[in-house]
Amino acid sequence: MASKVEKLFEALPGPGSIEDLGLLIDTIRDVFGVLHVVYLAVSLGQSYSVASSPGAGKLRGVDGSWWRHTGKLGAGTYSTEWGERYAEADYARIDPVIEGAIRSFMPIDWKNLDWSTAARKRFLREAIECGIGNQGYTIPIRGPNGQFAVFVINENCNDDQWARFIEEHASQLLVVAHFFHQKVIEVERLFGPTVQPKLSSRETDVLKLIAIGKSRAQVAHELQISENTLRVYLDSARHKLSALNITHAATIAVTKGIITL
Amino acid sequence: MIKIVHAADLYxxxxxxxxxxxxRALQFKDRLQWGAIExxxxxxEFDQYDELNPIYVIIEDENGQHACSxxxxPTTGRTMLREHFSDLTGGVDISSPLIWEVTRLCLAPKEADGISPRRAPAALFWAGCDLALRSxxxxxxxxxxxxMQRVWKMGGFAPEVLGTRxxxxxxxxxxxxEITPAFRDMLAERSGLAGRNALQYFPSEARFPAAPRFPADVTVSRLATAA
Structure with missing residues (x-):
């Protein structure tokens, strides 16, 4: 069975603008088969400016929407109504999911959060009215200069089904969450033109050998490293190249002239 | 009890x-006399990485005091490996959401919470694996x-060595x-903690035993209908 990340890679819309990011988030939702997927950049750090226009309001993808309000950027399959309501009411202030994500780097199951205050109960009621599901999983993402974003998967199902879903997909969701954040930075050119990722010679070596079709076992043997060590080197390269998987990483590396075949 | 505590909850x-x-001061400065420890x-002993909101895995003794930790x-942020030891990984700046760095392994010379000093490293790694697998x-x-290589070997969980200096x-x-459910279960056996309810996520499991839920009437199972 192909992993969800592989399926996403095949269906990747190739984002070039913020409208495409709305489409990308739709694709992620469909591939993982969940109710909602949402990305919210709570803080983009110091001295950023966004490339797209308009400067405020919402832009729609196909189903997914993209919104911006007082320095916060978001994309998601939540209804536009909820996105706007969230921004207007500045719910990021009281949202226990945001609070939890700020405190730690560990992904959060919404069940483990404190929903007991009056303001949070009201917030929750409104969320449900706007079609939010009963289960949630939030991945905090941090980057240089105080960048802080969250990536959310939301679904309607019982606790056992949800636990199984998370157990099966936790690693893939981590990869996709960071990938999406990197796409936002890239598409919006938040920190100027994208800089060439810096890969060590070891990373370019392993990527090149994989790209020319050698198996992992062959590469590990050739470089006299274990397959787990190889996995770690490849995964570091994948992350730095903002790629979803190793095939994707190799393609990006060739396109950018980081490796030549 | 082994506690998983986020830096923001230490207070x-x-x-x-x-x-x-x-x-940590006793172990790293007084006993091991590491040069860089302040x-x-x-x-x-509190260093710059303690300011980055790390997660601590802590074995607590009967008096609520620290025994081991x-x-x-995450390696997506600042790590000791990147900033001081990248020569140990063939120059590769290890950075991925799927890889975490373990630092400041601090071990007690005496038994705590029924965990002997010999079993403490496996107990800490068992708790760390539980956290990692959830994440x-x-x-x-x-x-x-x-x-320490001897300690890992004795515990039955020697790592692959990427480099030395x-x-x-x-x-x-x-x-x-490599973290897998099988690795976690092996560590549970080795640490003698299998079947014992020895791990607590703090404060979520301490403070909110009955987690508030969304109202049941909005529950429509899409996963169930899909399956």
């Missing part, structure tokens, strides 16, 4: 926190002095552990 367990930073005016940080993390990396304080290694 709620001040005795546990202070005793951890004190024991302590504050209270004799506590380790510190976890989708696939590897731990750590830089340690070579004598001599320092004024002795030879250091970079080790790699």
């Amino acid at each position: 709620r367990r001040p005795v546990l926190a202070a005793s951890m930073f004190r024991d 302590t504050d005016d209270m004799g506590l 380790a510190r976890l940080l 989708g993390v696939e590897f731990f990396v750590a830089v340690y002095f070579s004598h 001599d320092t004024p304080d002795g030879e250091i290694c970079c080790g790699l552990w």
Whole structure:
């Protein structure tokens, strides 16, 4: 069975603008088969400016929407109504999911959060009215200069089904969450033109050998490293190249002239 | 009890926190006499990575004081490996959401919470694995002095060594552990904690035993209908 990340890679819309990011988030939702997927950049750090226009309001993808309000950027399959309501009411202030994500780097199951205050109960009621599901999983993402974003998967199902879903997909969701954040930075050119990722010679070596079709076992043997060590080197390269998987990483590396075949 | 505590929650367990930073000073400065270790005016060892919101895995003794601990940080942010030891990984700047760094492994010379000093490393790694598996993390990396290799071997969970180097304080290694459910279960056996309810996520499991839920009437199972 192909992993969800592989399926996403095949269906990747190739984002070039913020409208495409709305489409990308739709694709992620469909591939993982969940109710909602949402990305919210709570803080983009110091001295950023966004490339797209308009400067405020919402832009729609196909189903997914993209919104911006007082320095916060978001994309998601939540209804536009909820996105706007969230921004207007500045719910990021009281949202226990945001609070939890700020405190730690560990992904959060919404069940483990404190929903007991009056303001949070009201917030929750409104969320449900706007079609939010009963289960949630939030991945905090941090980057240089105080960048802080969250990536959310939301679904309607019982606790056992949800636990199984998370157990099966936790690693893939981590990869996709960071990938999406990197796409936002890239598409919006938040920190100027994208800089060439810096890969060590070891990373370019392993990527090149994989790209020319050698198996992992062959590469590990050739470089006299274990397959787990190889996995770690490849995964570091994948992350730095903002790629979803190793095939994707190799393609990006060739396109950018980081490796030549 | 083994507790998983986020840095932001340490203030709620001040005795546990202070005793951890004190024991770290005792181990790394007084006993091992590492050159780079600094302590504050209270004799506590707290470094720049403690300011980055790490997660601590802590074995707590019967008095609520620290016995053993380790510190976890994701390699997508600042790590000791990147900033001081990248020569140990063939120059590769290890950076991925799937890989966490383990640092400041602090061990007690005496039994605590029914965990013997010999079993404490496996107990800490068992708790760390539980956390990592919940989070989708696939590897731990750590830089340690070579004598620890014996400790890992004794515990039955020796890592793959990515590289070694001599320092004024002795030879250091970079080790790699793959995290799988089988690895976690093996550590549970080795640490003698299998079947014992020994792990607590703090404060979520301590403070909110009955987690508030969304109202049941909105529950429509899409996963169930899909399956």
